[in-house]
Amino acid sequence: MARTKNQAHRREALISATLETVGESGLRSLSLADVARRAGLTRGAILYYYEDLDALLVETHRAGVQRFCDSRDDAIAGISDPRDQLATAIDEGLPSGPDDALMRLLYEFDVLAGTSAAHDEMVEGMFTRQMEIYRRVLTAGVASGVFSLTMPIEQMAMNLVALEDAYGLHIVAGNSLITVEAAKAAMRAAAEGLGAGPTG
C-alpha cells in the first residue's frame, strides 16, 4: 500500500515535471533529460516508471485533459443560470495567459498528433469533452428558454469549441495581437449574437 502510494506519488510528480518542462521550453524539444533534471531524478528513473517517453507524455496529456475539463465541469456545476454557465465555460476554457503550461501542453500535443492512433484518440478525447460542456450548457439554456439559437445546438457547440481552441492556441503561442480579454469578449459577443445570450 505504501508502495503503491509512493508509485502514484512519483508518477504524479513526473507528470508535473513534464508539464512544467513543456510549459517552459515547448513540447518539440522535450527530452527525458529535461524532465529528469526538473524532477531531480535520472533518466533511468523515469523509464522505471514509464515504459517510454511517449508513455509519460500520454499520461501527462490525459492528466491535463482531465484537470482542464474537470475543473471546468466543477465550475459550472455550481451555477444554475445557463447564461452564467456559458460565461463561465468561456472564461475557464481559455488559457490564463501565454505561460499557461497546462494549456500549452494540450494544444501543442494536439498539433503533434496524427503520428499514431493513440495520439489521434487523445486529441479526439479532448475535443469530445469540450463539445460535451458546451452541448450541456446550450441544451439547458434552450430548454429553459433563455437561449434561442440561430443554428442547431451541435453546430453551435462546435463553433464555440473552435473559437476556444483558436484563441487558446493564439494566446499560448504568444500572438501579441490577441489578448485574453479580447478573446473572451469576442467569444461572448459571438455566443450572444448567435442566440446564446440574454434574450430580449
Next chain:
Amino acid sequence: MARTKNQAHRREALISATLETVGESGLRSLSLADVARRAGLTRGAILYYYEDLDALLVETHRAGVQRFCDSRDDAIAGISDPRDQLATAIDEGLPSGPDDALMRLLYEFDVLAGTSAAHDEMVEGMFTRQMEIYRRVLTAGVASGVFSLTMPIEQMAMNLVALEDAYGLHIVAGNSLITVEAAKAAMRAAAEGLGAGPTG
C-alpha cells in the same frame, strides 16, 4: 545576373522541397537530409543557400503564407457581391483535407514555432493577412448594406479568423470528428447568424 537567377531558382526549389517534405512527414521530424534528398542535393548544399535549417523554414513559411493569402485575395478580387466574397473567403481559407501540405506547414509552424522573435513575427504576419481579408469583405458588406453585424467589424473578423484557424487545424491534424464540409457549414452558419449573410 545569371548567378542571381540561379540562386533564386535553387532557393525556390528548396522551398518547394521543404513544403512537400513537411506535407508528407510533418514538421516535427523534418531534417536537412529529408529536404536534401527530395531536392536532389546534399545537406551541405542546402546550408550553402541557407544559413540554417531554421532559415529555410522561415522562408518556406513566408512563401506559404504568401501563396495561401494571395490566392485567396485573387479569388475574391473577381467577385462583387460581399456575400459571395465571404462564402469564397471561407471556402478558400480551409484546407482541402488532411493532406493539404501547405496548410499543414502553416499550422504546424504556428504551433511548434520556437519562441524566437522572428517566429512570432511570422505567425502574426499570417494572422494579420487573414484579418485583412475578412475585414475587407465585411467592410464592403456593411457599406453596401447587405451585412448588418451584431458586433464591431474588427471583432467579427477576429472571430472568423479564429474559426478558420481552429477548423483548419483540426482538419489538418486528422481529427475524424470534423469534416471539411461540416467546418464550412458551421462557419457559414456562424457568419450568417452574426449578421454577415443574406439579409432579410
Next chain:
Amino acid sequence: MARTKNQAHRREALISATLETVGESGLRSLSLADVARRAGLTRGAILYYYEDLDALLVETHRAGVQRFCDSRDDAIAGISDPRDQLATAIDEGLPSGPDDALMRLLYEFDVLAGTSAAHDEMVEGMFTRQMEIYRRVLTAGVASGVFSLTMPIEQMAMNLVALEDAYGLHIVAGNSLITVEAAKAAMRAAAEGLGAGPTG
C-alpha cells in the same frame, strides 16, 4: 534444511527459466529481465540466488550438459550390441530440430566461450563427456569384434564428436541445407565407412 530445499528448488526453477528463454530468443540477447519475467520473479531476486548473470549461465550450462549426456548414457545403457549403441549415440547426439532449446544453449554457449577460464572449462567438460560416450561404444565394439576401425579409437571418437558438433550446430543455427535426417545418415555412413558398422 527446509531453507536449503527451497533454495535448491528455486535454483532449479531459475535454470529452467534460463533454458527456456535462451531456447526462445537466443543467448546473445539474454537479459536478467527476460529470465526474471519467465520465472515470475524480479531481477533482484535472481541476483539473490546467483552472484551474477554469468553464474546463472554457468549453472545452466552445467545442468544442460548433464541432462544431455545423462540421457544419452541411459539410452545406451539398455542396449547390448555396440552397433545399435552407436546408432543410438548418433541419434541422441543430434538436436531434434532448429528449436531444440537445450542443444541451442549448449552450442551457443560453446561459441561464446573463451571469455574466461570458467567458460573454457565448461566447454571442455562437455567435449570430454561426448568423447567418453563414443570411446566406450567403440571400445566395446572393437573388443567384441563387430568393429574393425581404420584408425585409433581415440581419433575415431574425436571425429565422431566433431561430426556431431558440426551437424548439431548447423541444425540449431537453422541452416536449411542440412536436415536432421541427412545429418544422421551422413554420420552413420561415416561411422560405417571407418569400420564402425556391420562387419562383413
Next chain:
Amino acid sequence: MARTKNQAHRREALISATLETVGESGLRSLSLADVARRAGLTRGAILYYYEDLDALLVETHRAGVQRFCDSRDDAIAGISDPRDQLATAIDEGLPSGPDDALMRLLYEFDVLAGTSAAHDEMVEGMFTRQMEIYRRVLTAGVASGVFSLTMPIEQMAMNLVALEDAYGLHIVAGNSLITVEAAKAAMRAAAEGLGAGPTG
C-alpha cells in the same frame, strides 16, 4: 574517381578494423566504439560509411568468406594430384590457431547471427563454398581413379565440411584438448578411411 577510391579504401580499412576487433574481443561484445577506436575514427564516421553496425558486420563477413575461400581455391588451383589437393584443402580450411581472427569472425558469426534472412543467407553462402571445394576435389579424385569412396560424393563432402567446421570451432574457441595438428591428422585419417586417400 579519387573519391570512389577513397571510399573503397576507407571501407576496407573499416572492415580490417572490425576483423581485428572481433579477433581480439569477440563478436558478442563488438561495439561501434571499439571499431571506431581501432580505425582512428569516430562512431559517426563509421555510420557515414555504413548504414548500420549490422551492415558493417555483414560486409566484413562477406569479405572474410571471400578471403578464406578464395585463398583456398588459389592454393588448390596450383596442384594437380587430387590427393595433394585434398590434403591442402584440409590444411587451409582450419584456423592457424586460437588467434586466427578471420576464422573466429566467421564461426562466431555463424552461431551468433541474428535469425534474419540476410544472416541465414550468409551462413549458407559460406557452407556452400566449403562444399564446392571438397566436391570439386573429390570429383576429380574419383574421376582419375585415385579415390574410391565408401559413400556418395555429396555425403562425403558434407562430412568433410562438418569435420572442418567442428575442428575449426573448437580451435578458435580455445579448446585445449584439440590442437591444430591433431585436427588435421584426424581429418586426413577420416578422408583416407572413407576412400579419399592413397589407394592401395
Next chain:
DNA sequence: CATGAATGAGCTTTCATTCAT
C-alpha cells in the same frame, strides 16, 4: 557552386547492479 568526409553533441533506450527495507 557543391560535394564528400568527418565530427560531436545529443537523443532514447537497455541493462546489470546496488541498496534500503
Next chain:
DNA sequence: AATGAATGAAAGCTCATTCAT
C-alpha cells in the same frame, strides 16, 4: 527471502554543422 526504487554506464543512432577541395 525478495522487492521496489534508482542509478549510471554504455549502446546504437540521428543530425546539424564544419571544412577542405
